[in-house]
Amino acid sequence: MLTQLTIKNYALIDELQVGFNNGLTIITGETGAGKSILLGGLSLILGKRADISSVKDATKKCVVEAVFDIAKYNLKSLFKIEDLDYEAITIIRREILPSGKSRAFVNDTPVNLDSLQALGERLLDIHSQHQTLQLTNDDFQFQVIDALAENSKEIDLYTQQLKGYKRLKSALDLLHSQKADAIKELDYNVYLLKELEDANLVTGEQESLESEYETLNNIEDIKERLSHSHQLLSHDDIGIVEQLAEVKSQLAKLAKFAKPYNDIYQRVDSSLIELNDIFSEIEDLENDLQADPKRLDVVNSKLQVLHNLMQKHSVETTETLIEIKEALSDKVSVTENLDATISEKEKEIKDVSLDLLKKTKAIRDNRLKVIPELVKQLEQKLATLGMPNAKFKVELLASESFLKNGTDLLQFLFSANKGGQFNDLKKAASGGELSRIMLAIKSILSNYTQLPTIMFDEIDTGVSGEISNKMATIMQDMSKQMQVFTITHLPQIAAKGDSHFKVYKQDVEEVTQTQLKKLNADERIVEIAQMLGGINVSNSALEHAKQLLN
Structure with a gap:
C-alpha cells in the first residue's frame, strides 16, 4: 500500500508531503484544482516518461517520492529479477534535473524506466477512462479468468516449458535452413x-x-x-x-x-x-x-x-x-547426417508438445469451471450498478498454436439490453458502461488475488446518485482487501471513505499553488455539503452531509 507521497517542484506544487492509510481514501476538489497534477506525479513513479515542461521552477530539481508497504505483495522474486534489494518498506523516487535528465531510484538504487514500470504496475493501478479500454484486451480478460481459475502455477509451468519448445522449434528451423x-x-x-x-x-x-x-x-x-x-x-x-x-x-x-x-x-x-x-x-x-x-x-x-x-x-x-x-x-x-539430426529434433519437439498439450488441457479445464461463476458475479454486480439487463457470454475457442498462456482463444461478448444481440465488448458497451464493468471486475478480482493499490479517477462520471451509492459500496468492500483511492465529484461516494483529502489551489506571494489537505470530521461535513449544494453552504446541505456520513 501507498503510505506516503512527497512531491517537490512539480507543476503547481511547490512542496507537498502527505501520508495515507489503508481502506478507502477519497480525493475531492473543484475542477482544475490540480487532481490531474497529483495523478501526473504518481505516474512518474510508475515509469512514465518525464517532461521538463512539467517542472514548476526549471532551475531546480523536481522530486516525486512514494513510500510503499509491500510486505503482502510477494514481490521478492521480481526484486531478484530486477537485481534490486528487497525491502518490505520500499521507497521509489523520481527526479527531473534542470538539464531535463530524469533519474529513478528504488531503495536508493538507480533503475531504468523498464524496471520502474515492471515494479510500478505491481504497486499502483491508476484507473482512468483510458485504462478502461484494457477491458477489451484479450490479455486482461485472460488475467481475470485465470485469477478466478487459480491458474497461475499451471501457466508458470506451461510458460517455462513453452520457452524450451520455442528454442527447439528455432533449432529445427535452423536445421531445415542449413539443409x-x-x-x-x-x-x-x-x-x-x-x-x-x-x-x-x-x-x-x-x-x-x-x-x-x-x-x-x-x-x-x-x-x-x-x-x-x-x-x-x-x-x-x-x-x-x-x-x-x-x-x-x-x-x-x-x-x-x-x-x-x-x-x-x-x-x-x-x-x-x-x-x-x-x-x-x-x-x-x-x-x-x-x-x-x-x-x-x-x-x-x-x-x-x-x-x-x-x-x-x-x-x-x-x-x-x-x-x-x-x-x-x-x-x-x-x-x-542432417536428416538424422532433423528426425531426432522432430521427435523431441513432438514429446514436448504432447506434454504442453496436457498442461493446456488442465489450464482450459480450470477456465471452463470458473467462467459460469465469473459471468454470474459480473451480472449480479452490474445489476446493482444500474445495468439489470447486462448479460455476458464468455467462450473459449481452441487454437492450433501454443499461445503464451495456453491454446485458448477468448470471446468476451456482451449485451446491455434485454433481448439484445451479443457482440464484442468494445462494440457493445458505452464508455460509462465499460467503467462500471471494470469496477465490477476489479471488485471480483480483489477476492481472488492480491491487487495493487488502485486509484479510480472519476469512475463515477455520468452516474446517478443511487448508482453512485452502489459504486461506493463496492469500493468500500474492495478496500477491506486492498488500499483504494477514488477521485470523485459525487457526495454519495465521498461520504463512504475512511479518510478524505481535498485538492485545492491557493495563491502564495502572488503564485498559484496546488495543495492537498486531509480533512477532519467537521471539514468533511462542509466539503460534502459544498458538493451537494455549492460554495454557499445551507443548513439543509449540512444536515444532508451529516446524514450521508452517518
Whole structure:
C-alpha cells in the first residue's frame, strides 16, 4: 500500500508531503484544482516518461517520492529479477534535473524506466477512462479468468516449458535452413573434397617434391660437378686427399717436439678424416645418381597438381589445403547426417508438445469451471450498478498454436439490453458502461488475488446518485482487501471513505499553488455539503452531509 507521497517542484506544487492509510481514501476538489497534477506525479513513479515542461521552477530539481508497504505483495522474486534489494518498506523516487535528465531510484538504487514500470504496475493501478479500454484486451480478460481459475502455477509451468519448445522449434528451423543451403552446396563440396582427396596430400610433401624435381631436372650438371669434385680430391699426384696426407706425414715427425706442433698435426689429422668422409659421400652420391625421366614427369605432375590446388583455393601451403579438405569433409558429413539430426529434433519437439498439450488441457479445464461463476458475479454486480439487463457470454475457442498462456482463444461478448444481440465488448458497451464493468471486475478480482493499490479517477462520471451509492459500496468492500483511492465529484461516494483529502489551489506571494489537505470530521461535513449544494453552504446541505456520513 501507498503510505506516503512527497512531491517537490512539480507543476503547481511547490512542496507537498502527505501520508495515507489503508481502506478507502477519497480525493475531492473543484475542477482544475490540480487532481490531474497529483495523478501526473504518481505516474512518474510508475515509469512514465518525464517532461521538463512539467517542472514548476526549471532551475531546480523536481522530486516525486512514494513510500510503499509491500510486505503482502510477494514481490521478492521480481526484486531478484530486477537485481534490486528487497525491502518490505520500499521507497521509489523520481527526479527531473534542470538539464531535463530524469533519474529513478528504488531503495536508493538507480533503475531504468523498464524496471520502474515492471515494479510500478505491481504497486499502483491508476484507473482512468483510458485504462478502461484494457477491458477489451484479450490479455486482461485472460488475467481475470485465470485469477478466478487459480491458474497461475499451471501457466508458470506451461510458460517455462513453452520457452524450451520455442528454442527447439528455432533449432529445427535452423536445421531445415542449413539443409536447404547444404543441398545447394553439396555437389560442389563433394567435387572439391574428391579433388583434394585424389591429390593424396601429405604434410611437408611440397618441399620434398620441389627438392626432388630440382635434382632430377639438373642431373647432368650435378653429375659433372660431383665427378670433377671427386677427381680433385682423389687424383694420384695432385689430389687434395693425397696432398693433405703428405702434409700429415710431414707434421707427424714434428708433433713430438712441442705442443704447438702436435696441435697442428691433430687438426690436420681431423681434417683428413673429414675430407676422406666427404670424398666417400661424394662418391656415393655420384654412384646413386641416375637419370629418371619417368620419375621427373611424375614429380612435375604432382607439383603441378599442388600448385593448381593452391591457386584455386588461394592458399600457399599443403598444410592449409589439408585443413580445407578436413573442413569440406565435415560439411559433407554434416549434410549427409542432417536428416538424422532433423528426425531426432522432430521427435523431441513432438514429446514436448504432447506434454504442453496436457498442461493446456488442465489450464482450459480450470477456465471452463470458473467462467459460469465469473459471468454470474459480473451480472449480479452490474445489476446493482444500474445495468439489470447486462448479460455476458464468455467462450473459449481452441487454437492450433501454443499461445503464451495456453491454446485458448477468448470471446468476451456482451449485451446491455434485454433481448439484445451479443457482440464484442468494445462494440457493445458505452464508455460509462465499460467503467462500471471494470469496477465490477476489479471488485471480483480483489477476492481472488492480491491487487495493487488502485486509484479510480472519476469512475463515477455520468452516474446517478443511487448508482453512485452502489459504486461506493463496492469500493468500500474492495478496500477491506486492498488500499483504494477514488477521485470523485459525487457526495454519495465521498461520504463512504475512511479518510478524505481535498485538492485545492491557493495563491502564495502572488503564485498559484496546488495543495492537498486531509480533512477532519467537521471539514468533511462542509466539503460534502459544498458538493451537494455549492460554495454557499445551507443548513439543509449540512444536515444532508451529516446524514450521508452517518
